[in-house]
Amino acid sequence: MTSDEAHAPDGGAGGAGGAGEWTAAGPPEFDTSVAHQARMYDYLLGGKDNYAVDRAATEAALKLYPAWGITARANRAFLGRVVRFLAADAGIRQFLDIGTGIPTAGNTHQVVQAVAPESRVVYVDYDPIVLAHARALLTSSAVGAAEYIDADLRDTGVILDQASRLLDFTQPVAVTLVAILHAIPDADDPHAIVARLMDAVPSGSYLALSHLGREFFPPQTLRQIEDLSRGNIQQQFAYRGRDQVTRFFDGADLVEPGMVPVEEWRPDPAAANPGKSALWGAVGRKR
Numbered sequence: 185m186t187s188d189e190a191h192a193p194d195g196g197a198g199g200a201g202g203a204g205e206w207t208a209a210g211p212p213e214f215d216t217s218v219a220h221q222a223r224m225y226d227y228l229l230g231g232k233d234n235y236a237v238d239r240a241a242t243e244a245a246l247k248l249y250p251a252w253g254i255t256a257r258a259n260r261a262f263l264g265r266v267v268r269f270l271a272a273d274a275g276i277r278q279f280l281d282i283g284t285g286i287p288t289a290g291n292t293h294q295v296v297q298a299v300a301p302e303s304r305v306v307y308v309d310y311d312p313i314v315l316a317h318a319r320a321l322l323t324s325s326a327v328g329a330a331e332y333i334d335a336d337l338r339d340t341g342v343i344l345d346q347a348s349r350l351l352d353f354t355q356p357v358a359v360t361l362v363a364i365l366h367a368i369p370d371a372d373d374p375h376a377i378v379a380r381l382m383d384a385v386p387s388g389s390y391l392a393l394s395h396l397g398r399e400f401f402p403p404q405t406l407r408q409i410e411d412l413s414r415g416n417i418q419q420q421f422a423y424r425g426r427d428q429v430t431r432f433f434d435g436a437d438l439v440e441p442g443m444v445p446v447e448e449w450r451p452d453p454a455a456a457n458p459g460k461s462a463l464w465g466a467v468g469r470k471r
């Protein structure tokens with residue numbers, strides 16, 4: 185059996201949005217003729233949950249911008265350092281991880297429950313391939329808990345309502361939006377989406393995110409990447425500038441070192457230098 189056959193989920197999550205419709209209200213339908221963000225990221229990380237179309241789109245993107253691999257690996261390492269910081273240094277025990285991705289090494293609940301086994305983690309993603317693998321995310325420690333919600337980030341009411349079954353919103357929560365917000369176009373007002381999520385959590389909660397940064401790409405390369413992705417990748421990306429990304433943290437204080445390329449956010453001195461990524465990253469504490 186090829187990996188293409190092995191990982192096909194039973195069915196799509198439904199919804200109005202067909203593949204290729206970036207601003208559609210619904211989630212991507214399961215479609216192996218159009219590259220998906222989750223599966224391209226999996227390929228860049230060396231995973232097996234991707235299809236020929238995802239590999240071809242990624243290889244074409246790598247020709248234009250060879251640092252996509254570094255960017256994916258630096259992002260995943262950032263996620264690990266951030267959630268470890270939140271559990272170990274900030275004392276957070278509740279996590280709302282939106283834009284989970286296909287499970288791979290170092291999923292959020294594994295990292296934070298290694299620090300504090302009682303931690304509770306709610307995962308959210310809207311891609312049917314992630315849903316098909318969600319079981320791997322539900323291997324919680326006995327004293328903690330992990331849940332998966334199949335929902336679109338734009339449906340904050342649904343997410344908050346379902347997450348409240350596991351998370352106590354009177355206590356601090358870490359909301360992690362790692363490498364997802366650039367998939368939300370300006371037309372869907374990503375800043376208002378983040379504000380609605382952060383309004384639902386108390387003071388002392390945290391927001392952690394990474395986001396593709398416009399400054400990291402020569403303008404000509406960016407135009408070529410955008411031309412390439414139009415039509416053959418299920419989502420287009422919004423390459424936002426540092427100021428726009430920093431605005432997601434309105435109402436929060438950034439912890440040191442502030443808004444930096446993800447590989448510069450509290451790097452692990454023992455880890456190899458990953459090289460330069462194309463992502464801004466930061467963590468902020470709600471006032």
Ligand SMILES: C[S@@+](CC[C@H](N)C(=O)[O-])C[C@H]1O[C@@H](n2cnc3c(N)ncnc32)[C@H](O)[C@@H]1O
Binds near residue numbers: 285338
């Ligand atoms: C690049 S992966 C990041 C995975 C993980 N957060 C990490 O950083 O390693 C982005 C994930 O966001 C999900 N995603 C994108 N737009 C979304 C939306 N509107 N609602 C829910 N999930 C979304 C994709 O399906 C994909 O699994």
